[in-house]
Amino acid sequence: MHLATLNILDLMISLWRRTIDCTKPDDRSTWTWAVLQRRDVWQEHGSAVTGALHYLPSSFDRPPCNIAEKLTSGYKAWEFLLYLYGLGPRLLYNILLDQYYTNYCKLVHGVCLMNQHRITHDNLRQAYLALTSFTQEFEMIYCQCLATRIHFVRPCIHSLVHLPHEVICLGPPICSLQWILERTIGNLGEEIKQHSNPFANLSQRGIRRVHANALMAMMPDLDLERTTKEALPRSSRDVGGGYVLLRPREEAPRALRDCETAALQDFLPTTLIGDQICVHRWVKLRIPTGQNCYSAWKEKEKPLEKRRTACNVKVSHLFLQARAHECAPVADLCHIRYLLMMKYE
Secondary structure: OHHHHHHHHHHHHHHHOOOOOOOOOOOHHHOOOOOOOOHHHHHHHHHHHHHHHHHOOOOOOOOOOOHHHHOOOOOOHHHHHHHHHHHHHHHOOOOOOHHHHHHHHHHHHHHHHHOOOOOOHHHHHHHHHHHHHHHHHHHHHHHOOOHHHHHHOOHHHHHHOOHHHHHHHHOOHHHOOHHHHHHHHHHHHHOOOOOOOHHHHHHHHHHHHHHHHHHHHHOHHHOHHHHHHHOOOOOOEEEEOOEEEEEEEOOOOEEOOHHHHHHHHHHOOOOOOOOOOEEOOEEEEEOOOOOEEEOHHHHOOOOHHHOOOOOOOOOOOHHHHHHHHOOOOHHHHHHHHHHHHHHHO
């Protein structure tokens, strides 16, 4: 958590903004990587970060604020993570010089692999190569073998190389990072009822939580919260493969446009027969990851400043084709196909 977000970002931003210490005879004017040192460029960059809010999936709980205004006053670790590894590769493209941008992309690639919930051996190999290459290139292009720049190579740079090895011993970092501990502390703190002796009360709440988790691990049926989450919402429609259509839904079916009808008939030539095809529009589609993607039908009715676009998901038509070969109900296929067409038109 602190390594990938706070420590690494503090180093990279201080280099790009030219705020890191400079020891003579080194000269800041020779730093070709300091592309954000000008106030107007930095302010424009911060505005671009804020402008990305409306295009981030709603599953991202806390979108980053204007980094030019909030960098040293209340910027959260989650915002740092999303900025550096989510928005940064796009916002810094054609701003950083090629050698610095390529080096930065290696950092992003390696850390993103390490942040996965499931990490394969191939992922570990790729992450190790990316992070090792980033570390070596970092010293070459930033330090340039100058003793006056040795302070650029902070311990966090060296620690990145050890992340893949730690996965083999401890599992994915997401299981041992500070996120889990801080969230647990917050949840237990909310349960404190005996304010006269809060620490004793907190320890007892923790013991009770451990007992409950142990019981639910041995008897999963006792986990009512998980059972409730897995239950389908009212009036939803399960179309198989982990996809669920969610309300609200259009009251009366409407006819497709000619281009939509042609596309649907090309996709299901043996199932759809006839010139007139009518479908109901649905607002949301839950995908197997648990995220919801929204159709343009309702999203376009909201003003941009109140919209959180949730379309950054990868959709594959293999599921729909498999359903077609299984002679799935025509209505289900029409609903999904039309929902996707409305989404990306």
